[in-house]
Amino acid sequence: MALVRLEIDGRRVTAEAGRTILEVARENGISIPTLCHDDRLEPFASCYLCVVRVSGARTLLPSCATKVSAGMIVETTNEEIRRARRAALELLLSDHYADCVGPCQLSCPAGIDIQGYIGLTALGKYREAVALIKEKNPLPAICGRVCTRPCETTGCRRNLLDEPVGIDYIKRYVSDLELAERDWPRPAAAPPNGRKMAVVGAGPAGLSCAYYLALDGYHVDILEALPEPGGMLRYGIPEYRLPKDVLDLEIGQILGLGATLSTNTVLGRDYSITSLKEGGYDAIFLGIGAWGSSKLRVPDEDAPGVLAGIDFLREVGLGQQAGLHGRVLVFGGGNTAIDCARSALRLGAEEVRLLYRRTRAEMPANEMEIVEARHEGVAMDYLTAPVRVVRGPSGRVEAVECVRMELGPPDASGRPSPRPVPGSEFRVGADFVLVAIGQSARVEELIDGRIPGFLPPGERLDLSRWKTIQADDHTGETSIEGVFSGGDVVTGAATVIEAIAAGRRAAYAMDRYARFGHAEAEPEEFLSKKDAFHSVTVADLRSRESSPRISMPVLLPELRRRTFAEVERGLSPEDAWRESLRCMECGCSALFTCDLRRYATEYGAKVGTYLGQAREHLLDRTHPLIELDSNKCILCGRCVRICDEVVGIGAFGFVRRGFDAVVKPALGGSLLDTDCVSCGLCIDTCPTGAIAERNTLTKSGPWRTTHVESVCSYCGAGCRIGYEVFGGTLVEASRSIHATAADGNYCGKGRFGYATLRPGERLSRAAVKEGGEQRDESVDGALRRAAERLRPPEGGRSGDEVAVFVSPRLSNEEIYLAQKLARVALGTCNVTSFAHLVNRELWAPEVRSTASSADLSRAEAVLVVNSRLDEEHFVAGLAANQAIRSGGRLVYVGPERNRTALFAAAHVRCREGGQLFAVAGILGEYARLEPAALRSHPGLAAWIEETGIDQLAGLAGVPRADLAEAGRILAESSRKVVVFNKDYRGLRRAGDERLFAEAAEALGGSLLALREKTNMQGLLDMGVGPSGLPGSAGADIAGLLRDHRIKTVVILGEDPFGSPGYPPDLIEGLRAAELLVVGDLFPTATTAAADIVLPLSSTAESSGTMTNQEGRILAFDRAVAPVAGLETWEILCSLAAHLGHGVAMAYGGTGEVSAEIARAVPGYSGAHAAGDPAPEPPGGAAPARIGFDPALAVAEVAPVQTLALDASEARLARWLGESFRQARAALRRA
């Protein structure tokens, strides 16, 4: 390919002609945003996000579809480009009827990820739930009791259906657990950064601010005027709602981060802003609350016995209020009024009466509070307002004269304005009157000059119209440099959660201020909201099944009088779990992966710019694994094209035109009605959440997962995949970050197969058989027992009587350790796998791949024999599709008329078992065109010559013309790959593998030998071959079994007893053994028969390497902990140690095993890290000389079926089968 020079963003780069600007920019580390491009697909140019400026072009050009040319000058970012990209995003967003996060999160002043923590609660991941909450709110146990819950009242979509989810109950539940469990890991503060901050006021705003500052490594001094920290939490909210010990525990956690607290330290008395500034603080936070009380403004309000509600509550909090008795009147309708009323009741009042000037409907107090107050016996008079206080003879209050009110038109606050009904005055007797009609900040008295030098010279603290501190909504900055503020002192009396949020935001801004000299608001992420389009309806809900809200158990009302014990008792574990299931997961599952959202944030796109009509669709959940939400679809067509271009299925299509265009399953119905093979590539390519996996977890977040590079262990392709992990749970599988266009696909097993590896059905404990019965045992206990019985001479076995069987799904490290265990600790060379005991005539271990999957995708001609690419070797099939798409031609040799045959340029449809002759015939025809071809294969040449092409055609059962056509295609092409399946199940001939391998050589091409099991090649490379270990060459383990000479059997990961069709004489041989030790992932027929059962770890639960069918060594990392606690390698090493060979098998980890393999096995010497970008197949050892022996070639062999030897794939197949059966049935019913 010719090279061209061009300039991108001022950099001179060299690129292959024919590449696109997007590709060349990426190669040079310049990222250009795109939504419609996927490097596996042809350029489409539909989203127009990738536009760039090319000198000389009239308009911006889509870089995904514009090829580079010599001398081109490209600019990938400037204001014009940013504007165009933002416009494209805004247009897409104007038709993106979707919620990024649930409305609950949006309505939470602190923006807590509610869906996330409820999901974690549903999974029993309480620690993670609390940690998630604490990212936004450090006082969850407090909030779980006193929050006004906008998330429930206005946020929760369940309001459309039945009742809101008990979000706050769940929060309280998990945070109470945290408070109770002292050993839970809690976030640790960053190392001290040497800077210090002052926080004035230990109320919710100050505490929250201090928490986040302390986490960032600041030294924080909290200064509190009252004797104890907590502010309104302690001195405004009564104990029966918020027990002081809960308060103490949560505040204790904040102080535990290293913040210091000084109580009884009063601003304006003990210190001033000036002194703080002089004290060297980097920034100061003022969170001094709103402790002023509004007056009734009626005559004789100052009579003894008339108290401000807020003062009354504070005194109760200080333990000072005694002597309350008789009739208590409370004026007001907010939470403070209710708190006063209920406290008064508990303090001994005979009668408590709450008077409110509007009706119950307008009362601002929480509904729940009102209900409970009434239960407790608080009387309520609505439409009643005080006119004057009536003094008794002593001058004390004796009564209040009131007047009846009626409601007029709405006032500024939107509530109906009450007005007195003339002549309706009446008198209510009272011993005490509590006034709770409003609170105010008391800042003015600090700064009006009464306190000399309170503010530094020249500084002024700006106040609002309501005499609160004026502070920036996002940063909390006040008019004084370096002084921030938040909470009630800014907002006036508001909610705890608002104060907490303000404290956190200020902490963020103060940190930036301290570090960079200017305050900065928390970054704002783009969030799409359905409500921006119009009010949502029941049709938007993911489910319409009603379920009742769990009610909070409360202390019996009759028990509440005279006690401040907490009224709400908290949910039971069962109820908390059940309530968490009620969450309908309104937020998008692609929240953390969505490219549309990422770019919208990056480009500052606004959803409202082009708002107009948006398309609305119903969710399609007919497919059991894949969920389609067309509302989120941006018509990029990636799913349509990946299914068509890469998979060759075309399960998706565009329907309708223009604005109404929509991507749907091809026939407009369900995906189940299409040819969809459920590979999941559409999920992976979708840039939004329009196509999502239907996760099998009870709740699936979304959470910000950790990506772990791994390898799919279901077949010989050994596809690189990623595991997405959160909180120790495998959330889903994803595309490897090192995936390339040519190499990086997977099939449904890779995408969905992780689900069956989850704990549910796995072996989670070891077992030991005693008296014919298996009983559970600890892994270590089982290993001890195993060692006792295995150890020679006690075990009494010579090496000949021991056999170890290893699954080709284990990693190289595990296999290596297994054979080492056998050799070193068990003294036997009988190490093999059950697959190796059968089909011996067919075994040709020297035949191995010389081609990679990428070679196949680039081939000009592909000869496929003995393999059904479309069904059994999906990923190889994709590579072959790619070759065909780029003009390559496929020759298919086989009796079946399947999809592979359909796409073949030539189908040599031989009779069953005739493949060998067909390939030989093709080779003969090829040699007629390329006479040199067979020169270095004299034996083969002679046989073909001798037999004659006509006869080969006859033996193959095909017209000779077909062979000639195939030969011609191969002769016309240069890059050639021969593909065949070493584990082919059809009728075979003994010499076919060797013939195919020689054919590949003779054609001047390479060979891709497909394998059914992931690590079949690794098994051979680790020395576990058909005839056991080197050194036991010729040992006939099958023969030993048949002769019942094997007395001790160790099986790792195979299930011969559960394999129908496995030769009965071999099974008998196993049954004749006296000791059967079996390790597996799942309970199987073989583990059931075992004397000792060991639970092994899966690929997700360990690290290591696999050698796939290409011969590529693929490393993987541990994603989650093993179900039973130990990784397979640890089990093997531990067993060795119990057998007295601890030293020989002492490893610090699988890395050390890999290193030993690298020293011992040729071709394994490279370093292998998980997700190594492009480990090529080991090239060191040239494949052994292939010897095709015509004498053996023609023998017919029907291979023994061996698939079920492994339980994991069977289980996956069963699970998938059942899911699809149910989905189809549901679809038929609908």
Place this chain on the structure above:
Amino acid sequence: MRVLVGLGTCGIAAGAEATYAALAEKLPGLGNGLRVEKTGCVGMCYREPVVEVRADDGSRWQYGAVTADRVDRLLAEHVVGGTPVAEWLVWASDGSGAERAFLDRQVRIVLRNCGLIDPEDIGQYLEVGGYEALRRVVEQNDPAAVIRAITDSGLRGRGGAGFPTGVKWRFAREAAGTHKYIICNADEGDPGAFMDRSVLESDPHSVLEGMAIAGFAIGAADGYVYVRAEYPKAIERLSIALAQAEERGFLGEGIFGSGFGFRIKLKEGAGAFVCGEETALIASIEGRRGMPRSRPPFPAEKGLWGQPTSINNVETLANVPWIVRNGPGAYSSLGTAESKGTKVFAMAGKVRRGGLVEVPMGITIREIVRDVCGGIKEGGRFKAVQMGGPSGGCIPAELENTTIDYESIAKTGAIMGSGGLVVMDETTCMVDVARFFLEFTQRESCGKCTFCRVGTKRMLEILTRITEGRGQEGDIERLEALAELVKNDSLCGLGQTAPNPVLTTLRYFRGEYEAHINNRKCPAHHCLPLLTYLITDVCNGCTLCVRVCPSGAITGEKKQVHLIDPAVCIRCDECYRVCRFDAIVRD
């Protein structure tokens, strides 16, 4: 003597088949040598059915509006009596005829045979020199010379973009490929345009011959006519023509005994406007969704089935045999420096003589509207022309001296386009015109790229609310900003040109937009929701309006001046239409 009946779709719609039947029944009885014949469309849509009496000496009399009931008189007076019926005569070879300006000012190359020959009879095409050009080309056997001739003639693609046809052919000829294709784009989709339909219906062989010549020139052996399914008559006549041409050996293998073979297939389009776009058209022929892809590669390089393909419009191809026969010089002598030859226009709107006209390049808009087409209907005032269909723009009457050539038209913000030309008078609301065309493009967008799919939708929403009296401050700026974005950041011509009607009306008629938004008035009194209905003193109290008013907004005693309650009026326009005394005014 022969009597010819114009049986194009427009003639048939006006009753030409009945006229033909009446003639066929009566004419043969009147004497020997009298024949009725079919022919295509001469272009006088405003006077269909058109009947021509042609004497054996070649003298011709064309009559307009000859419905079946007029046949008797025509036969009696002209055929039998020998005296032409002067009052119906539109054009005659003797210099008479009331509408001769319409035809006399035209230069007919593309339409040379339209209305003169029977499109279903290859013999008549051969009589006028048909397939001579193909014969000459094949016999000379010099493809490069053909391409040179077309290049020298200055012929530019008549589909709209005006790309030089010779250059396009040269690219296709020079591109590497095993099998090349010619595609005739007959997916005429602009609302109001029917040039291609008329040519296909009236003279299909000239298009087939043009395709074969093109095929010879670029080295293609196969051609497709991609014709919209809504043109059944064109498809029928094309099929007949194809069969006849194959039968005569003008298509197929070994044409004129040479080694050149060329086959043509018909492919019916499925009615998507965007399939007129080259890459979408190719996708459609290939059986895929008609969706454009980005270019390059251009079809000349990678077209149908990935092979080099030349896609030419019907009108372009119909020019080709003429140019080959008459030489490039004859063609290039017509027109301006950059725009040669003629252009066919479909005249529609408020013009007196609506129909198909072919005029030399370089003529002015004024000449077409006033001289050829007789000016505005019913004494209205000429306000603007809309050229180029939904991709085009409005040119105001002040610019009526603009000459018809690609560059001059483009300077106004409109485009030559495929030849739709809508004439507007002062009752046309320009905002509504923009809305109308945008509604069309928006509906016909394929939905692939963001700006075209969503951008045009948002523009339409703004235009709609303006015409409904819900315009908002800033709407004009929003429209302009969106229009620029859609124009620059759309994948294919459909999106790139869709804002043109909006941009040109904003350029020349911005005041109308402002009136709609700021004053809630439609100056053309067209947008009903913006109108106020008033009854003037002229009202004589006939009560007709009261009776038709569906909302009961009109009150008044008999013989008293009536009153409309604007709060109740739903602006249905019924009263305005029924009032016989012009007593109702709309403001």
